[in-house]
Amino acid sequence: MQAFTEYSVINAALGGFHVVDMITQLFFFLILLILVRKFAWGPVMDMMQKREDYVAGEIEAAEKSREEAEKASNEAVEQLKQTKQEAQKIVEDAKNAGVRQEQDIIAAARAEADRIKHAAQADIQNEKEKALQALQDKVASLSVLIASKVIEKEISTQDQEKLINDYIKEVGEEL
């Protein structure tokens, strides 16, 4: 009896096991679990997940844009280099063209000058021949005139010829 009393006192001191308490605790805890998950932790977790995704996305986007910028800058450098080369080539070409044109012009001028010179020479020759011809014609008529004059004076044919030739010679030398 004494032992039983002591036992029950300890039991009571600890509060004992109350079935209703235990069932209520289980019920309350499960209800609380469902409620806080739905109204508190669920949204917080969603928000944290969303932030995580956002940050990951931002990092990815930043990396991508950095890569793109690098690519664009490389392209620009490449293009600049190409443009420089092209410009240099154009200048060189222009220089070459200028030199060639200069030579062409000089050659053409020289050829033209030659042509003109030759033409002038040919003209001169021509005129000279024409003059000679005219002179000869004139000399012939003159000689006929002279001959008639000489005949009048009865000059031998030998003298006459000599006279003509001398005359012509004289004229030729004068020319």
Place this chain on the structure above:
Amino acid sequence: MFERGVSKVDHGAPIIENLFGISWLSVNLSNILMMFITSVIVFVLCVLGARRLQMKPTGAQNAMEWVLDFVKGIINDTMDWKTGKLFLPLGLTLFTYILVGNMLGVMTNGVVGHDLWWKSPTADPGITLTLSAMVIVLTHFYGIKLRGGKEYVKDYFRPMWPLFPIKIVEEFSNTLTLGLRLFGNLYAGEVLLALLVGLTTSSWLGFLGGAIPFLAWQGFSIFIGGIQAFIFTMLTMVYMSHKVSEEH
């Protein structure tokens, strides 16, 4: 109808025995009250903390995320996050409920008449054992659900079959130690606080002698309350990982 049990030195508890005339059905109304209050406080705090959630957290949201990360860390320590995230709400609710319950009893103990009404709900063995039994049942449930019945049964014979009886005993001892550890710490804390309150209010000399130890012990009890909430959650996840993880 009220039979007063002797609790907390010389205070009774509002216990109703033989509820509805059923001999084994009894209820401690103080427990019911404190469970309700604790649940409401946890719920209100959590919902207030989860208001106006933003991408850039401010104020209460920071605190909520800190708690969440803390419990997440506990889970990550014991199992991989892929299965672990399933137990995050359970861990969070256990941690916050036990922490708030512990703090309620440390800060104040309320006596109405001769009955102790206001105390920690976790300073009752029935309640802590209910929580621990629930946790152990959940570990078995998820062990079967996530790994299949065959693997679950095989686990009792690993690493070798003679360990089978020990494995069975382990399940019960886990339940007992998990629940009674929490109860013991909280109950001892409250008993000592009640004793010191008695000493402090008894006389002037008692006040001088008891005030400083009372403050010290109250501070220490707050520390113990936090530690015990952490340990309960931690062990829950350890037991859970034993059942749901492939490797041991």
